[in-house]
Amino acid sequence: MTATFEQSGEARWSEVLWGAHASVSAVLAGGIILHAININISATMLPSIVSEIGGQALYAWNSSLFTLAAILSAAVTGKILNRLGARLSFAVSGVVFALGSLITAAAPDMPVMLFGRFIQGIGGGIMFTLCYAMIVFAYPERLWSRAVALLSGTWGIAMLFGPAIGGMFAEYDFWRGGFASLIPVTIIYTVLIWRLLPQVGDDLPPAAPIAFGQLALLAGAVLAVSAGSLATFPLVAAAGVALSVVLVLALMRRENTADIRLFPRGAMQPGSPLFLSFAVMSLLIFCVNAEFFMPFYLQRLHGLSPLLAGYIAALVSIGWSSAEVYSARFTGVAMHRTVVTGPVVMLAGTLLLAIATPMYGSAGTALAAVLSFALILVGAGIGMSWPHLNTFALQFTDVSEKENAASALSTIQMFAVSFGTAVAGLVANLSGFNTRNDLDATANSSIWLFATFAVMAVLAAVVGRSLIATQRGASR
Secondary structure, three states, X not given: OOOOOOXXXXXXXXXXXXXXXXXXXXXXXXXXXXXXHHHHHHHHHHHHHHHHHOOHHHOOHHHHHHHHHHHHHHHHHHHHHHHHHHHHHHHHHHHHHHHHXXXXXXXXXXXXXXXXXXXHHHHHHHHHHHHHHHHHHHOOHHHHHXXXXXXXXXXXXHHHHHHHHHHHHHXXXXXXXXXXXXXXXXXXXXXXXXHHOOOOOOOOOXXXXXXXXXXXXXXXXXXXXXXXXXXXXXXXXXHHHHHHXXXXXXXXHHHHHOOOOOOXXXXXXXXXXXXXXXXXXXXXXXXXXXXXXXXXXXXXXXXXXXHHHHHHHOHHHHHXXXXXXXXXXXXXXXXXXXXXXXXXXXXXXXXHHHHHOOOOOOOOHHHHHHHHXXXXXXHHHHHHHHHHHHXXXXXXXXXXXXXXXXXXXXXXXXXXXXXXXXXXXXXXXXXXXXOOOXXXXXXXXXXXXXXXXXXXXXXXXXXXXXXHHHHHHHHO
């Protein structure tokens, strides 16, 4: 399916933030805040967690398993929404999320920690997917881009609080309190749901059947790379990557032939506008894992406190959100230009990180400023393109599959994070990340890690140009 479009009518922020849409916007923003703070405090506290309970080889698994659980739960969110309605669906996600927070707070070792993170991911995945799925049904089409920008902007605001919370608990060697603090917040959020959220979505048609086969292939692809990251021999790690590639190809083939699909029709057909849109999104999101690893490098290589390291790492999300809110107003040629320019900006940031991060020692003001600027560039590169890629994906989808498209947006985003973290963990471990008390090895791992992100940015630029060329050709 090939489509071209311009946004019709003038979309104003006042329509999203006040009036008839105010309560829905408040609840959706609240869910994003809770999910974002959890991710951010976890990344900030993880170096302290590893120091206390061990498991540095499983460092990347904390993000991979959390996000994988979110993907699997996202797939059933449509059925939950259909059966329980919006309010109760959000409440269920909150209960599961709180249970996972309790397990992680009490974890005596890394395996239990990973189990708790998996449970957190289930609750967070349902919550995150509900927030995005509600956009299609709660707002008119001309406000979709603004609504997506609202959620991303909210994410950036939440990132201001996550490092403070995680860093505060890590500073006092009380990381368990960081996870425990999420429990009362989740309870308060659940209460607010019943007061603020209208019963939007309760009259939806029956949800589509679940694509269990594709989900199994997707999960297998992430786990294959994650398992490879634990290997001490490169050939074993390469076998894990090869198996993952085979599973992804099998997923694409099954999507194109199966009656029950995980993504809208055409999403897995190479060369189609929808495929190109999802490909650029995945490649851009891959690089957001810089935010996950930076607290470790900033604390171990540059001697920064957990609080400061967390805030610097969060600049990726802040750059993303700021650029997205600004970019959402672009239409036509300007919109096309930002989709192409975003990956180039991100490439500059990843290359700068590959050069500056290994310069270990006590980070002076100048080096900290360079690292901060590089992280902002990485986030801004994603944010410039993101609202338009989301809108492209919705527009390229047949009207009968709009619900599937909304769910697919979060699935693609979470899969790219999970798969990207697994690949990044593999690259980092093979290049010295897992070597304790060896700063040279740790510095070497940062070079390879950010060089890998730079390759993804180049691929995103190439695919982005193909996407825009397709659109310009169709408009002639």
